[in-house]
Amino acid sequence: MDRLAAARPSFRAVWGERFFRRFLISRVISLTGDAIVPTALALSLNQQKHPAGWLGGMLAAALLPKVLFLSFGGVAADRLAKLPLMAVSSVVCGVAQLATAMLLTTSAGLWWALGCQVVFGVSTAVCYPATFGYLPHCVSPDHLPIANALLGAWSGAASLIGPALTAVLAALGSPSLALAADGASFLLGAVLLVGLPRGGPVGRGSRGLSGLREGWTELRRLPWLMRITVVDSLILMLVTAPFIVLGPALVERTSHDGWALLMLLFAAGELLGSLVAGRVPLRRPIFGASLGLLAMGLPPLLLAGGAGLGPLCAAQVFAGAGIGAYGVLVNTAVQQSTLPEHLSKIAAFSAVGSFAFLPLGYVLAPLLAMFVGSRPLLWVAAAWTVVSVGALVSGRPLRELRAAGPPHPTSTGRTAAGSARGN
Incomplete structure (x- = not known):
């Protein structure tokens, strides 16, 4: 260390x-x-x-x-x-x-x-x-x-x-x-x-459908990133979407301007988490980033339990800090584990996979709330956060991925990805 x-x-x-x-x-x-x-x-x-x-x-x-x-x-x-x-x-x-x-x-x-x-x-x-x-x-x-x-x-x-x-x-x-x-x-x-x-x-990349197939192949060669992409998509659909859609009405019952304050505090936490993640050295950065995602379950948990604005404000800061650190650590690991000629494709595929179900979550959350209520959905969102983090850290490649030196942009030889995939 x-x-x-x-x-x-x-x-x-x-x-x-x-x-x-x-x-x-x-x-x-x-x-x-x-x-x-x-x-x-x-x-x-x-x-x-x-x-x-x-x-x-x-x-x-x-x-x-x-x-x-x-x-x-x-x-x-x-x-x-x-x-x-x-x-x-x-x-x-x-x-x-x-x-x-x-x-x-x-x-x-x-x-x-x-x-x-x-x-x-x-x-x-x-x-x-x-x-x-x-x-x-x-x-x-x-x-x-x-x-x-x-x-x-x-x-x-x-x-x-x-x-x-x-x-x-x-x-x-x-x-x-x-x-x-x-x-x-x-x-x-x-x-x-x-x-x-x-x-x-760096090299002569493929075009059109061949490029898409190549990007998918390269993404599959990083099993820890595949796992992150799947888990992220489900967290956004089952945790973020219900909280964003159902939260304002519940918060407004206790504070008229409370929701705007919660969004600002989340952004402040994201700023803080990003800066800390850039300075704190971790031997297993993705494992640490995954544990930080647990904070995402705090706001829906407290909101479902009827907590006041004060605890919700603290939870939003922690959630924002977890997301900020998570983004920095994952982005750095992707850049360190990928050959430059595939970096943009992998980032694009991972982003598409992560956000694919978010619009569906925005639509389903209010519909389901009409039948089961808002608070039960938020209980589920909090529980799903724990399940998601468990699914992430259960993967051995993700747990054992260590901090490594990044490949130079002009390098086309063996990179840190080789050692990462060997774990």
Whole structure:
């Protein structure tokens, strides 16, 4: 443990890497803009007195294309240079959001705005795997854990800043101004990418269906990641979805603004957990990350038991910290255990698998609550968290996966994945 701690670089050392610093600033700007969108869309549509169904339609129009095309985006990101893909995707996203902001000012533009969100969703399906696979190209191998921690921490920080920034922009002009700010953030993020390493493909990757088959094959070669993907998908459907859908009404009985506070505290915990995970050395990082998921069961458990706002606030901080650490540790392990020419594909396949059942959970939770009640479903959610963590740590490859040095982006030989799969 002492040797690992001594070898762990500082946040200052990682920030000192020029290419990573610019990449991080670009991501910070884009993530902050993304955090604006849900609140800005809701306020814009509500201001225009549009039915609530339009908000669901706008959010679905951005999410569904992303899920459908994410795997193809992973294939493209491994076959082509990643920097141009990220830059073009950011420009397309920026234009789509600026157009959405303009169109939402008129009722006649709603369907066109919906189309812009579809374009936005397709573009993000290319951006995410390219961004994930690009990180090892702009930071030295031993700095990967802290680089992931900084990116994960800002995801939590953006969740805190986004809604507040939306409220300020809405007060200064209109909610559509916040959407325009999101569009501008993508364009500025694209400008900051100019001059960074291209992140070119290491080998000649497969295209089309062959690339998809190759990505699936590579994912299956990491049994611990396959297990994580399956467990994540069921946690999102059976734990996260019921809590998000049923929680607001239950919390509002004790505190009118309590739900907003709980969401902010979750984001604060996510920020804290991400930063800690980047600095605390673990010999078995995925095993530790899996145990941290137990905190996800605390909020539904307390809510089902009728706990007050105070215990729920503490539980949300712990849950956010568990998720923040989990994301950093898993992302680092994937980057350390995968050949660069397959990294984006594997990230895309894992993301699609993880989120595949979340929309179903959003639909099923209120329907089941009509028959059995909200609290029994939350009891089940809490119990399922324990079952899920047990399923994760029961896998020997996952339990025995140890911290390892990452493969260099230009290496095509044997990597840390070899030793991981040998356990």
